[in-house]
Amino acid sequence: MALSCHSALKEIKGSTDFTFALAGNPNVGKSSIFNRLTGMGVVTANYPGKTVELNLATTNFKDQRIGIIDLPGSYALGAVSEDQWVARRAIFDCKPDVAIMILDATNLARNLYMLIQFIDLGIPIVAALNLIDEAEKRNILIDSGELSRILGIPIVKTIATTGSGLDELIQQAVDTAKNKTGISYSLHYGDDIETNIKKLEEILMPYNFGINPRALSIMLLENDSEFIELVGKHENGKSIIEEANKISREIEELHREKTPLRIARERHGLAGSIASQVQGDVKPIASDKIWAYTTSPLTGIPLLIGVLAIIFSFLFYGGNWLSTFFSNQWATYVSPVINDAIHYVFGSGIIGKILIWGFDAGILAALAVGIPYVLTFYFMLAFLEDSGYLNSVAFLTDRLMHKFGLHGRAIIPLVAGAGCNVPAIIGTRVLTTMRERTIASTLITLIPCSARTAVILGAVSLFVGWKPAVAIYLIIFALVFVVGAGLNKIMPGKSTGLVMEMFPFRMPMMSNILKKTWYRFKDFVFVAFPIVLVGSMVLGGLYESGYLWKLASPLSPIVEGWLGLPAVAGLTLIFAVLRKELALQLLVTLAVVMYGGGAKDLLLFMTPAQLFVYALVNTIYIPCVATIAVLGRELGWKRAFGIMAFTITLAILIGGIASRIIGYYHLL
Template sequence: MHRFALAGNPNSGKTTLFNGLTGSTAHVGNWPGVTVDKREGVYKKFDEPIAIVDLPGIYSLSPYTPEEVIARNYILDEKPDCVINIIDATNLERNLYLTTQLLEIDVPMVLALNMMDAVEKRGDYIDEKALENRLGIPVVKISALKGEGLDKLMERAHQVCSVIRYGKTVIEDVALKHLIGDIKIALEGQGVSNPMFHAVKLAEFDEIEVLMHKDTVNMVEAFKKSHQYDGFGDDFEALIADARYKYITKYFSPTLKRKNKEKFVVTPSDKADKVLTHKIWGIPIFLVILFTIFHLTFSENLFFLGGLLPEGWVSFEGTAFEGVFGAGGINSPGVMLMSLVEILTTFISDGVATLLATSPEWVSGLICDGVLGGIFAILGFLPQILVLFLFFSILEDSGYMARIAFILDRALRKFGLSGRAFLPMIMGFGCSVPAMINTRTLADEKEKIATVRVIPFFSCGAKLPILTAVSGAIVGYFGVGNVDFITYGMYLIGMITALVAVVLMRETTLKGDTPPFIMELPAYHAPQLWNLVMLLWDKAKHFIHKAFTIILASTIIIWVISHFSFSWNYLSDDLMHQSILGGLGQLIQPLFTPLGFGSQLNGMGWVFAVAAITGLIAKENVVSTLGTLATCLIGTMIDIESDGGVGAVSIMIANTGITLPALLAFIAFNMTTIPCFAAVAAAKGEMPNKKKFNWTIVFWVITSYIVASALYLIGTAWWTAFLYLAVAIVAITIIKFTNKKREKIGK
């Protein structure tokens, strides 16, 4: 099977082309660096299937970043049958810089001019025939987004893939060309493949090449001594880069005919950026946008209409729509959909309960209270998770997320954080695992470790049910605030914790310079509907799959060990505290006493303790465990029956005697403690050694304990805030003093 590799600059549309060719649904983001590893798919339109490899976006083949090393190694070592060099045609000259490097490799190549729709919209024209003649490889105009020109591209690639192509360079300087020629002959004599590429890289003094071809390095060094170039001295890397750009400007630029002759044109994106990336208003605008998203997802009083309009205007109280549209105000789309799911799950629960009415008590208990109670407590949140991710995806697809990294870089650079580290952190809102994998794009190891450690604080989709269920209980039981405000506030607490933790680490154990951050801001564009649909479909599929595998198994185990004693006798709901789970929970519940959900809850602390521990498997387990236990326990607490689900969790929480600060501490603990197994495994994979990984686990435990206990203690006795403040001031003073002392010793 032939293998074609897709190579190009970040955000040039490689993954969109990959999806278009292979029918895959790989994650596409409108920011540079979404793909950090190569991935494979199959193009099936020819008689013989063709493997398509999507390489991470790169600006050059120099080993500056891990992505560049991955792409370089793949093309040189795996020897694909053809390289499809996809370039953003709206930025022709800059993208062709990589092309000039790829041309030096002995591999068949095709150039795909992507985003031609945008070029034509501007009224510009690219003479692809002239470009083709100059480059010596086929050039095809495409629009990966619209699927235009893809078949022609593959046909041309298929035609050239069996034809041998030798690398050639665009460097025209006579002396330099002579040096490269001599190195090439020497390398050919040593039997090195891709001699032109390696010769140019050796001339650049590329660190990988220098290590690999020690014998030939002397030749370059001797040449360097005899040649000094104006402006560049003996910096041959800069010299060669300059030579490439000169060639591009001289021969390739004329193939682009611009309608607007002005060199700098203010685009609508530039105008939008003047507001959205404003140095003062940028961050407040981001916070307002974030709140609007939470409001549209979680609010039960959309746009606060319930309080603004006369009573009865928007109230559906007492009507058939009360459950869906809300009473005393209009529900947000997220809550409306959630209510519909609840109606459905209640119907199913009632039906199953009727069917099992004559079955033994333990059977109906296991199925209705255990399995359905747990699963439905989680499934009820699926609509809200999807609505939230729809909004996040719109932000990402539009190009706004890339701006957030830019805004935050400017604000937090002095604290040792670069904007590049924020991109994986923002990805953490979706799932910690791909976010941690994305940290591979961070070249600075200390920054990478710090970023991996704080990614779980950016609340992922799996933690959303915890936030919403407990926030719902807070609103319902204490009558405090709105669910959207509380959820938004807890997200902010997570983000602030992450920032404080990174700053502390960068000032102490992971001290180092802030790496430079250069990022191309992609142009804003309207989100692609298909992209959004596929993303939500993937999310829903993954969530449901998890609900009916890990969570289903967990609910069964939780129910069984909460209804059997250590001597394996069946226990009814009112004796659950004597069960295996109850016993273990009561054993560990003192650990959570300083956080407000331990021993002080009159024998109910074990429920929260157990829920927090089961969350280590998968965070959805926290609410499913509460759901399972709540459905069983409610009847023993108050004289009502529950259909299970999230409603049962709220009722149980309300009857445990837990306080408001303790509930907030419970959310905070689960948000900041050790993440799920999968994320822990991903973190282990990204850490440089076992010691760093072990410290990461300790870091999560300590941070969650500090954050949750602070919330509980300050919420319970406000004056303790001064104690925390005093401790913080002392800690900062000690750190500053120690750092200054170290700097003095260093000098």
């Protein structure tokens, strides 16, 4: 459920005793802590014109009702990207009683940067020193008491995966919220920077801009456009901004670098100094060595190829075996019962035949595609995510991503696109510019999602062989490279640098993997099954009434003439806009009805070459309606329609060329 951000924040603020905001970078277990604190009943909210979501929930703690705002994971509180802007905006608009900063105990200095920004804002803060178990493995012994003294805030050691320390964390937040009037911070930058901040602070003191004068001083010196605009609207705003610019020039002359860069450097230096005072030396452990192996091109690329080979082999052998098993068992034991029951109740007329299309052939198609390929892929994706391997892939592929006008962090939504394009496109919010998000989203629509993988494996590898199936993937990867490089040259601008934590490798917890797998697969169960059922009956009605061939005939020039496919197969491609795996499921349904329930029906219905072209076209062309909808929401409908038109044209062009090459050289 989504609410407008302002109404959602107002609602949660007004219905709770205290409101806490969870902040931190994307890889410190913030989401795990949020889920453990809140459980069910989570709502999402968007700021007008922004696509990055806030997660909002309430929880009860010792007879007190507490609202939790899960801010977008980010590395700073600037206004560079949407995640940073939304996190900062939520803090200013909601004014939470306490900000709970989640820190990575294995990389303290890097995490202290944003905590210092929160301290600059002057709001009450409690910090969770998370991943403390991983830090101890590295012999990183952090003196949390000394860290608390230096920062002037409570520090609680936590382990998000087990829930350790969370009760104490919330208790500290409640205590801080009750006593926030006595909060004062003593962190300072270098003397000259502090002198200039105080100089501007004194100028701002008589005015009320709804923000701490020190925080506003720093924002103005950092040349923050949002706050320059805010001050500029004041009657004395012009003179204040002129004074800020004058002070900024003095800092630049002294340090010979831009003031925003100097302040950032001071903040990084302060974070490093604090970290060195409270922690011991780092002891490398096995996961660090694994990280080094997976991120070095010499060893990382062969490992990545090996991982992809394992995934494909697992899907090919395991998926094909499961698909054949389901088909055979269904044809032997289930299909006769369903057919007899429908004939008994509805007779053998057109209604009975249409119902058989849905409840026999349709359900068989859904099971024979969904469980062997979709479910197994989601399981493997969850394993790779929880192990931390996807983050090392981001570092490994950073140089390659720059050829597409992206950076290594973009590889995570691209890999996620192999599961489902919808959350992958939403995941492009981690990219800082619309240019990067447009390029990444276009490439994601070309990545074979689990539904399209089901078509490739269920139609090509099962009936034609694994080599043609691999060939389709190679063609798609080549297209992704060409399209990415082309968009990078055509679209103005350039990619930003990679900023990401070194997330430690760890053995995934099977319970978390199973939860993630089911969370993703339940969409297939509850959404895809009804669509397959209804789609199969609609197709059955068209088939039994004879209209199927009439509707297919207008497609003949392109489908038969150019692609070399049966016209009716082209009709299933149109149906597949609802869900991509529906193309294969309806094709299987047609084959089952026409030729019976054996495992080799598709080869009776289409030639190996036609199955190859069919799967290739289905993989490339326009994504499903859910992907189209999220493209429109994330990028705007102009860009969404442009991507749709491009992929349709590309699919028809590549499909026709492939058909002619296969026919000319007799490849299949």
